[in-house]
Amino acid sequence: xxxxxxxxxxxxxxxxxxxxxxxxxxxxxxxxxxxxxxxxxxxxxxxxxxxxxxxxxxxxxxxxxxxxxxxxxxxxxxxxxxxxxxxxxxxxxxxxxxxxxxxxxxxxxxxxxxxxxxxxxxxxxxxxxxxxxxxxxxxxxxxxxxxxxxxxxxxxxxxxxxxxxxxxxxxxxxxxxxxxxxxxxxxxxxxxxxxxxxxxxxxxxxxxxxxxxxxxxxxxxxxxxxxxxxxxxxxxxxxxxxxxxxxxxxxxxxxxxxxxxxxxxxxxxxxxxxxxxxxxxxxxxxxxxxxxxxxx
Amino acid sequence: xxxxxxxxxxxxxxxxxxxxxxxxxxxxxxxxxxxxxxxxxxxxxxxxxxxxxxxxxxxxxxxxxxxxxxxxxxxxxxxxxxxxxxxxxxxxxxxxxxxxxxxxxxxxxxxxxxxxxxxxxxxxxxxxxxxxxxxxxxxxxxxxxxxxxxxxxxxxxxxxxxxxxxxxxxxxxxxxxxxxxxxxxxxxxxxxxxxxxxxxxxxxxxxxxxxxxxxxxxxxxxxxxxxxxxxxxxxxxxxxxxxxxxxxxxxxxxxxxxxxxxxxxxxxxxxxxxxxxxxxxxxxxxxxxxxxxxxxxxxxxxxxxxxxxxxxxxxxxxxxxxxxxxxxxxxxxxxxxxxxxxxxxxxxxxxxxxxxxxxxxxxxxxxxxxxxxxxxxxxxxxxxxxxxxx
Numbered sequence: 208x209x210x211x212x213x214x215x216x217x218x219x220x221x222x223x224x225x226x227x228x229x230x231x232x233x234x235x236x237x238x239x240x241x242x243x244x245x246x247x248x249x250x251x252x253x254x255x256x257x258x259x260x261x262x263x264x265x266x267x268x269x270x271x272x273x274x275x276x277x278x279x280x281x282x283x284x285x286x287x288x289x290x291x292x293x294x295x296x297x298x299x300x301x302x303x304x305x306x307x308x309x310x311x312x313x314x315x316x317x318x319x320x321x322x323x324x325x326x327x328x329x330x331x332x333x334x335x336x337x338x339x340x341x342x343x344x345x346x347x348x349x350x351x352x353x354x355x356x357x358x359x360x361x362x363x364x365x366x367x368x369x370x371x372x373x374x375x376x377x378x379x380x381x382x383x384x385x386x387x388x389x390x391x392x393x394x395x396x397x398x399x400x401x402x403x404x405x406x407x408x409x410x411x412x413x414x415x416x417x418x419x420x421x422x423x424x425x426x427x428x429x430x431x432x433x434x435x436x437x438x439x440x441x442x443x444x445x446x447x448x449x450x451x452x453x454x455x456x457x458x459x460x461x462x463x464x465x466x467x468x469x470x471x472x473x474x475x476x477x478x479x480x481x482x483x484x485x486x487x488x489x490x491x492x493x494x495x496x497x498x499x500x501x502x503x
Numbered sequence: 504x505x506x507x508x509x510x511x512x513x514x515x516x517x518x519x520x521x522x523x524x525x526x527x528x529x530x531x532x533x534x535x536x537x538x539x540x541x542x543x544x545x546x547x548x549x550x551x552x553x554x555x556x557x558x559x560x561x562x563x564x565x566x567x568x569x570x571x572x573x574x575x576x577x578x579x580x581x582x583x584x585x586x587x588x589x590x591x592x593x594x595x596x597x598x599x600x601x602x603x604x605x606x607x608x609x610x611x612x613x614x615x616x617x618x619x620x621x622x623x624x625x626x627x628x629x630x631x632x633x634x635x636x637x638x639x640x641x642x643x644x645x646x647x648x649x650x651x652x653x654x655x656x657x658x659x660x661x662x663x664x665x666x667x668x669x670x671x672x673x674x675x676x677x678x679x680x681x682x683x684x685x686x687x688x689x690x691x692x693x694x695x696x697x698x699x700x701x702x703x704x705x706x707x708x709x710x711x712x713x714x715x716x717x718x719x720x721x722x723x724x725x726x727x728x729x730x731x732x733x734x735x736x737x738x739x740x741x742x743x744x745x746x747x748x749x750x751x752x753x754x755x756x757x758x759x760x761x762x763x764x765x766x767x768x769x770x771x772x773x774x775x776x777x778x779x780x781x782x783x784x785x786x787x788x789x790x791x792x793x794x795x796x797x798x799x800x801x802x803x804x805x806x807x808x809x810x811x812x813x814x815x816x817x818x819x820x821x822x823x824x825x826x827x828x829x830x831x832x833x834x835x836x837x838x839x840x841x842x843x844x845x846x847x848x849x850x851x852x853x854x855x856x857x858x859x860x861x862x863x864x865x866x867x868x869x870x871x872x873x874x875x876x877x878x879x880x881x882x883x884x885x886x887x888x889x890x891x892x893x
Contacts, residue, residue: 209733211733212729212730212732212733215725215729215732215758216726216729219723219725219726219729220726222723222725223723223725223726226723320548324548325548325549325550325552326548326552326553327550327746327774327778329774329777329778332780336780336782338757338759345759347757347758347759349757422722422723422750423753423778423780424722424746424749424750424778426550428720429722432720463726464725464726467726467727467730468726468729468730470715470730472715472716472717472726472727473688473716473718
């Protein structure tokens with residue numbers, strides 16, 4: 208019995224962690240390229256969930272078409288947000304960009320509330336409702352978790368490929384290293400940053416649809432807490448490092464589940480943020496981060 | 504010269520603003536004489552919006568009926584509806600606004616205990632009666648020293664009554680002796696139900712194996728549910744609201760926890776079925792104020808009128824809202840004058856008021872004495888199980 212409980216709790220932790228990891232991917236990628244903590248990321252995730260909801264409920268699309276369309280729509284939204292909100296202040300201080308990101312986040316949350324009502328909406332169940340028994344014990348794994356984990360890992364690998372093996376990725380890395388030098392080499396900065404936002408927001412859109420089907424309830428403020436947790440996950444793994452986000456997500460999910468299973472369910476959020484503080488104090492570049500001195 | 508000119512202009516502007524205000528004020532009080540204003544302080548948006556919206560739909564139906572029959576004391580009733588956004592601080596602001604700016608004779612709402620407590624201090628200060636039809640927490644009408652809050656009333660039973668009823672039901676009707684508790688630690692309502700269940704169940708001979716908590720707005724409950732599962736309870740008591748309860752029941756069934764789930768009136772929302780889906784909603788029992796399956800003539804008449812006006816079936820919050828409005832109109836009628844002080848006295852002396860949710864009398868603590876209904880969810884549909892008189 209006790210073994211079963213431990214296995215089940217690990218499964219719970221991994222499932223929860225995969226959701227954080229999925230959202231953290233987009234966070235960390237945008238930060239890695241343009242050094243902007245995009246606090247609106249959690250809200251693009253929320254919009255992704257709403258788009259998925261609209262496509263599946265009103266247009267009766269299946270899971271994969273809804274996922275892809277929602278990614279496309281979120282990518283377009285991300286590019287528009289960048290053009291309208293972030294581009295005009297690209298050369299201002301970091302704090303200005305951060306505050307703009309927070310206002311974009313609030314704008315999206317309350318805009319959605321205004322236009323689409325603050326009520327919780329229920330997502331149609333798109334994925335099979337099935338549980339798998341693990342090692343013939345009573346511990347169960349939901350098939351939907353398998354989808355989330357598989358999608359998260361595939362997206363992580365795909366992102367790594369895009370950034371390290373393609374021309375677009377090369378441009379992104381160049382812009383991240385030195386914007387002016389990249390421009391002198393003939394790289395279109397605006398296009399590269401747009402690409403970054405498009406990919407980051409598409410990832411958030413994918414997360415929204417997946418989590419929407421997983422919990423089958425969505426609301427305009429659903430992005431706030433997962434957004435913050437994903438941010439913590441990204442920092443734990445080393446913000447800007449793509450495998451770090453996935454590591455951080457799983458780490459956070461398993462930690463929270465462990466705290467709950469030890470009877471501290473009320474303190475699990477406090478522990479998550481305490482870890483953030485500890486990581487920032489002791490290992491500011493995260494667990495997978497390299498210690499790089501900032502050039503002056 | 505220029506300076507004097509600016510000063511003069513500024514003065515002129517101020518005077519015009521002031522007179523503007525004055526003119527508006529007289530307009531307001533002139534209008535006051537031909538209608539009776541009642542304030543609605545409800546959750547029209549936010550996480551318990553369905554409670555607020557449903558209560559208001561019931562109130563509006565009742566007031567429409569009253570106004571059509573010539574109003575009360577020869578005057579029409581005017582409802583002033585304000586959204587408290589499901590937030591207790593906002594509920595306090597709304598109370599102040601209704602009492603001081605709109606000068607209402609009484610305030611109806613809010614729907615939940617926490618928000619009603621938020622709305623209480625301004626109502627007490629301004630001496631305006633405030634009545635909630637669904638704030639079930641025990642200390643809504645009584646302060647921490649056991650003193651009655653003079654202007655606060657409610658028309659629904661207490662949480663402790665719901666907890667006691669469910670403990671008895673689990674032990675005597677379902678004959679289950681080992682229970683687990685999982686409750687919303689951020690809600691006064693859930694804590695009230697939990698405390699009375701925790702006191703009553705062991706006194707009957709049952710055992711509480713484990714007591715776990717969650718917080719409103721959480722979405723993943725698998726960790727606590729796994730912990731509960733490992734203690735092998737025969738029944739789980741989950742006082743809370745439909746949004747989280749829907750997710751909890753669904754995730755519990757996914758983890759293979761098939762034991763009965765018990766709860767309170769916070770389960771009463773069609774959203775519960777949408778979130779949890781009907782396969783997981785079996786063996787779910789909850790206490791409630793009203794059952795649409797009741798065949799008493801006044802219930803049937805109300806159901807038909809509600810369906811005709813809103814195009815959907817009435818739920819418990821609709822019925823409570825309807826009763827609440829009729830209850831206040833009855834008190835205004837008995838007070839003989841639309842005066843907050845007299846209305847308060849009339850409310851306090853209500854005896855055997857006949858409503859859709861049962862007949863009620865107000866006791867010395869401003870709580871009603873009335874019946875409770877137990878409902879069972881069968882494939883997600885509520886079925887009437889039994890009605891318990893106090």
